[in-house]
Each structure stands twice: as structure tokens, then as C-alpha cells.
Amino acid sequence: MSTPPNPRLTAALSAEQRHRLMECARPVDFPEETRLFEEGGYADRFWVVRTGTVTLDIRVPGKRPAAVDSVNAGELLGWSWLFEPYRWHFGAEAMTRVRADEFDAATVRMLMDADPSFGFALDHFVGQLLAHRLFSARVRLLDLYAPHGSGM
Template identity: 90%
Template structure:
């Protein structure tokens, strides 16, 4: 938390754009953020949401540090904002901390992947397919 500062985003604020440089991340305190992907000729398609107590952003951890999604505040959002380069330097200086944070982000990614899979099955699996 020594690397964190407060962040407050009004509803409708774009926090980051797909393909932009990922130089920070957040732990959401209150509110909800939607994650989206670009769809040519249309509004971005919402693929997930992040709420209180959850980590927003993982692209800052993996080179080339580019956002894989876009993000928008669905409601007013209050969060702890972290500077990615400071956290990466701290991870390098303290391997135990680095390993713990890598593990935490990995668990979050696995959860998001599972959620996306379930959503896709709801949208595209034939009814009664047993999937």
C-alpha cells in the first residue's frame, strides 16, 4: 500500500483503452468497472466487470505492458491506484513479494478466464448440449 494513492472516477470515465500503455493498476474499493474489447464499427463489447475488492489491470505485469482490454467506470469508482513501475521494482527487490503478487494475479486471471468461458457458453452453446 506504500505504492498506492487514492483514485476517484465518475461514472462513464474511461480508465484505459485497449492497446494503450499499461502503467498502473487499481484495487477497487467501491463501484464497478466494465472491461471491453473493440469491435470495428460498433461500440466496445463488454466482456467482464470488476467490483469492490477486486484487482483492475494485469497488463502492467507482462511486457510489452499494453492493455488487452478497455475499461470504463460503470458507476462512481473509488480505488487504490498503484504505479506499475514502482511495484515491478519492489517485486524485483523482494522476490517473496514478487512471487506472492505473481500468484495473486495468476489466480485472478484464471478466475476471469473461467468467467469468460461461462459467458461464452451461455451465449453460443446449443441449448441442451450438456455444456
């Protein structure tokens, strides 16, 4: 079982599409241990991490949230903003100081609707990202809770 590659936004969008997206970015800075969002909360934004590491986690009844993946420099943080009802499927915490570009989800969805080729490219990218994240979460949960781990 091979791991799906973690896609990069820079490879998924043309230079013009990246420029259009970056026009609605705003720089943000999160100190270490900052909770960026909680599982089940409203997903109204997303980020492209410039520096630092964010850990994705899920709630485990009676225990601390279980880390299932990490997001590093150059990677997209957040995909729940694209799919109704726009609720986070994971939680996220800055493991180090994180600098990122933040995007308002509603604005980006309007850009996607206005330009179908941009919308298709971003949809396709997020689909690849979903495959990667779900695979990583599955492997991590098997390692944590299955009797013989993931076998990876």
C-alpha cells in the first residue's frame, strides 16, 4: 500500500491562478501551541503554511485528541471550507510558530464559481489533498489502535 503524494498548491495552479488566489491572501502568524480550529467548528477559512508545522488531530472520547497528520511549509491547511456544511473534520494546532497566508473561504468559493477553470483546478487539488490526508489519518489510527498497527 503506497502513500498518496502530498500535493502542492504551486504545482496544481497556473501562475495566473496562483496570482489570483494570492490577491485575497492575508499574512498571519500563530505562536506555538495555538489552536487554529476545532473538529466540528465552522470552516470559514484556510491557509497555505509558509513556515512551521501544524498538527491535525481528531477527538478520542476520554483521551487527548489523537494526532493524525502534520502540515508543513508549502502545504495547504484546511479543506472543509470547500464542502457544505463547512465543518472542520479535524482539529489543528501549531506545533511550532507558524507563518501562513490566510484565505477567506467565501471569497475563494466566489472566485471558483466565476472562473470554472480555476474552480476545477482548485477542486482537483483539494481532492488530491483529501486522499493524502485521509490515508495518513487511517495509517496513524491503525498504528495507535489496531493490534498490529498499519503494517507500513
